[in-house]
Amino acid sequence: MSILRKIFIALMLVFLYAPLLVMTFFSFNSSSSTSVFEGFSLKWYEQLLYDSESISALQNTLILAVLSAVIATVLGTVAAVGIYKTKKGILKTTMTTVTNIPMMTPEIVTGVSLMLLFVFMASLVGKKEALGFGTVLCAHITFNLPYVILNVLPKLKQTDSHLSEAAEDLGCTPIKAFLKVVLPAIYPGIFTGFIMSFTLSLDDFVISYFTSGTAFQTLPIRIYSMTKKTVKPTMYALSTIIFLTVLILLILVNLSKSENKKSKLRPRLMKIASVAVCVAIVTAMTGVSIISRNLKNTSIGVVGEYDRELAGTTLNVYNWGEYISDGTDDTLDVNSAFEKLTGIKVNYSYFESNEEMYAKIKAGSSAYDIIIPSDYMIHRMIKENMLKKLDFSKISNYSYIDEGYKNLYFDPDNEYSVPYNVGMVGLIYNSKIVTEKPDSWEILFDSRYAGNILTFNNSRDAFGIAQFALGLDVNSSNKEDWAKAANKLIEQNKVLQARVMDEVFNKMESGNAALAPYYAGDFYTMKDANDDLEFVYPKEGTNIFVDSVCVPQTAQNYDAAMMYINFLLEPEVALANAEYICYASPNTSVINNEEYSFKDDPILYPPEEIKSNTQYYHDLDPEIRDYYESLWTKVRIS
């Protein structure tokens, strides 16, 4: 029995703490691999110093958690006392039930409904930018409240109802009686409520996501939006620091409790220590964020002309995560450099997919000045009149754009968009397992490699592979073409290991899988971790995509947006971005720069015969879109 019990407890501890230990372990890894430990290093902790975006997101998260927990605790306690004192039975049960409902409601519902409410109220008072710190705070207080009430109410019920009368009897005013006697009696409930609120607020993603606007970002949102690439190991370092801090605080709290009965001095010391730790952390973080801002490389020479007429205004930029050079590893901090040059404050936030960005712009809940969507999405947004024409007279650096990226199908007259990055899909394979050099997409359907094959876990890219393999038009308006591709994909299910997006890095780096289609720029990240990996563009052709800078109709700071677009095209800026992002640049000043480390790189800048054999994805007819999405569901479940 006792052995079984010990095993059980050991297993429980392993399940609880193994993930945290693994994360802590890899935060000291000298490479960015999540599968191979290449040596002890503190470099991710050091890099954290440069990541002012994450540090400020963490700061936001902590401020938000503390504020919302404090306010919710005060309001919730008052509400609980009110409910407790209510005599009428029906009123009381109604109030209790009503406060409990938000806890049962799915977060997504709460998030969406709060966003709608905030946007609606803002429109009533005629405010364009509805969402921000205030709305997130309101939302967090809202979902924290029931937990406080739920913790305080039972404590009130347990408390002798005569306590407050006894205090009044001994000379306290009713308010003093509540503070001196009832409050200490229900304090454990209040404290638990506070801690629960703090924790819930700390890791809330869904509700924050819907209610935060352009200007405000929490840590969960930041980490979640880092998915254009992978989650950076600096996040392991950050999470480790957070975890250790919480651990230390918990130990201190427990120590102060267990010493309680022996002496009076120790708990007081412990309390002082806890407060000191908190203060130290806040100070350290503030210090780090100030230092990290100053450490950043922002020095730059510019070609275009920039004035400071718009200094003091704010520019809201909405881009993919990890899609701009941000000062990490002594690279150029593009946004800070722009701020320094023009005095315009850049508010930078991330999206994870074109569809998500589209939904947010369409909802009109936030006023972005700059967005960077992909080709087909630009096509759709132009059709729906969601984009503003650009004033090219203010974008002198447009002349650097390669002729091959002008007059593209989605913006044939070059009115709405300026290309930012170019990418192509290719085939990544492990040369240790796949010994012959593949040249066709067919290898992804080859039973010899069954169990070693990965493919995209998004419909358009997955269909694309099948369509290229079958020689079909990727933008076909013929349903039969799509059905054929779907059959091909169903056939592929037999040999497939998994459909993946970000997990592709881990699986390919560790040798867990041998074949995967993915974006060319990301190949180098994987190659860094596993030298056996190779890349090829299959002979049937492949997908090419362009992400371009656009300005939505809802933009508030159009002139600053023009200045920013021109700035992104600056040779030094574009070079820094190209080096950082690892995607192909459409900027000739980069392509022809001798110092560019990817100059003439055969993968990022393949020869003309490969480039000419590519297709853009177009925005399809809604009917076709619905049709292939239904096929996609069938593919995934069969």
Added chain:
Amino acid sequence: MEKENIVELKNISVAFDGEQVLDGLNLEIKDKEFITLLGPSGCGKTTTLRLIAGFLEPDSGDVLFGGEKINGVPAYKRQVNTIFQRYALFPHLNVYENIAFGLRVKKRPEKEIKEKVAEMLRLVNLTGLEKRHIDTLSGGQQQRVAIARAIANHPKVLLLDEPLAALDLKLRKDMQKELKKIQEQLGITFIFVTHDQEEALTMSDRVVVMDGGKIQQVGSPQDIYNEPQNAFVADFIGESNIVDGKMLRDYYVEFSGQKFDCLDKGFNENELVDVVVRPEDVDIVSPEKGMLKGQVTSVAFLGVHYEIIVDIGGFKWMIQTTDEHFVGDNVGLFIEPDAIHIMKKSEYSGLYGDYSSYSEEMDEMNEMAEEAAE
């Protein structure tokens, strides 16, 4: 010399949710007396106490303290302190801090507080337990802390709301004596609320018997016991056989078909009355010597005495005796004139004093129901 009234209640009425809890109550409480409000649950005794404490305001009527009207004066400004039924000790404070609470609120100097608390602890025999936490104390000890806490403030009047109800019988008896001793030592007014008649009789200078929001009788324990004013009081205080009677003339009454000499007078001739005979005042004799004759229908042994139910012409009498009798015995009852007490007819007539439905079980059930209702 007649003592001054410290508390006066004048024509007080209180209703909760349309239910009359106190109905035109008048009561004068003298300085330094030990007065007990006695009655079944729901009689309004606790409500009366809360009125004096200031936790409740009357719908009509006045509360006077030392001759001054104190309606509307909040509890924390009144010179009274309360000992609550479940003590309401502050769980987050130790014994010392609980007792010091009132003094701290009044911002007394630390030295005075220290002396005062020490004095209180001596008074209630808790010296040495200053640092103990409330939840580590026994029920009796908690009770003492509650007393010390309430009197540390030097109240002129101490209100006690069934303070002994939660203690077991033995402890309760000890605490009764101790409370009485403390009251004499401090020389302040105690207003004590209880539903336990024995407790009321043991401790009080005066007892106020209440029912239905009204005072039924006020008097010394002896008065209340020996000269109950109506069937309710007679039944509530101790056991009573209450039978219908007719006052033939002064000092001469007829009941149960027989005529008896008695010590009461002042009734109209042939006035219908309630006749009270206490069970311990009846002697059981042989049938031929008895004034009343009947048959024993039940016998219960209670230790000090037997409780015997005798059927006399359909009316069941309770008799307490130290002699043993058996069910089915034919016995005679002998009643001395001074054992007979005559009361005027009241709304309670006919409701009490017949033991035909009496059983030990019933009594216990009633008691339990009463406690649950508290």
